[in-house]
Amino acid sequence: MWLAASVSGWAVVHPVLNAPNVLTVKLPPCGTAMRRAKEHFDRAILPYLEAGLIDALDEQPLPCRSLRHDTHGNFFVMKGGSSTDPTKAKSSDLAWISVDDLDTWRAFRDIFEQTGVAEAVARLVSPLHRQVQLYSSFYVVRSHCTDTNWHADWPVGTGTSAWTLLAPLEPYDTSDFQLLYKDCAGVVHQYRYEEGEAILFGSHFMHSTEPGAARRGAAAPHAFLCFTFGSDDLGFYEEHVAPTISGYQSRILVAADGSVRLTEIGEYLEKDSALARSCQVVNTPLLV
Ligand SMILES: [Fe+2]
DSSP states (O other), X not given: OEXXXXXXXXXXXXXXXXXXXXXXXXXXXXXXXXXXXXXXXXXXXXXXXXXXXXXXXXGSSSSEEEEOOTTTOOEEEXXXXXXXXXXXXXXXXXXXXXXXXXXXHHHXXXXXXHHTXXXXXXXXXXXXXXXXXXXXXXXXEXXXXXXXXXXXXSOGGGTTSEEXXXXXXXXXXXXXXXXXXXXXXXXXXXXXXXXXXXXXXXXXXXXXXXXXXXXXXXXXXXXXXXXXXXXXOHHHIIIIIHHHHSSSSOSEEEOTXXXXXXXXXXXXXXXXXXHHHHTXXXXXXSOO
């Protein structure tokens, strides 16, 4: 990896992908982080997907609901369509399935710590006082995509101080329906997700889901473990991170100082308990 000066500070250029602010990290071998993430998914979430959850969300006043499991965590599903462009909402059945109480949040923080990525990015994160802070943990699932949606996950001022991680839960060997990205010259390439490898996005990294479809449709979507994390400086967080992740990707998240907060959709559902009930959303208290 090379470091290069950019208008907004330091940027990294990936030596193979030749693109800005993207890292690929080999994850610890099977039996550790990814196996635990897959176990939570298979036990607490997959049965709902097989029963048609993603399509059923369209029938609700808001396309979200809670999923509760006795032993493998509590989650909040939000169907997002295309994550950043409402006009492309129908081009994908993307959904975020986020941790939804503190116990589940802590279980996923353990998984995050096992991946070793906090250490991998620490020297790129500034300001950094104590440690790289985990903000949110979720799964991204999608079974089809008909149109590209080019975007960077973070605003330009974020640089390499906040990151999104994506790691596939299984090998997905479709020829398309992978990741498209633009290199430093603006040329489009395909990145193929690999089991055991995480890809990390900072600011400036332009990417899109590649159009395509999962072989077995919405009951067996491509599923990715996803973390957002970065600076533990509260001022940096409020300016650069909160505006990006405080909307509706999850109901709760954790700020740079470790405090648990409701997102905008979390506040909305808390204020309108009738709406929450009609969506099968449980407004779990933040502190338990
Ligand atoms: Fe993205």
